[in-house]
Amino acid sequence: MDKKQKDKALLDKFIGVYCRKKHRTDGMLCADCAALKDYAFEKLDKCPFDPKPKCKECTVHCYAEPYRTTMKEVMKFSGIYFVKRGRLDWLFKYLMR
Ligand SMILES: [Zn+2]
Secondary structure, eight states, rough: OOOHHHHHHHHHHHHHHHHHHHSOOOSSOOOOHHHHHHHHHHHHHHOOOOOOOOOOSSOOOOOOHHHHHHHHHHHHHHHHHHHHHTOOOHHHHHOOO
């Protein structure tokens, strides 16, 4: 699995948890979260940097509103969820790369 695929798998997890817990969906993403995921995947595919820098340190800031705000919320929400469930490894992998 290459790095972009790993990033996608992680995004998928984060958005999945967020939608399930916050929007009370079951297995399927709601329309908003599905759109966010599509958007995030597209951005990832089009990222001009190789290797991709941490978004925080990136100069492009490619996410446009409202996706930018929503994604921050997703990361925070799901980050806390994974910490509570002892899945710090995922979070660290995401933040420390
Ligand atoms: Zn949702």
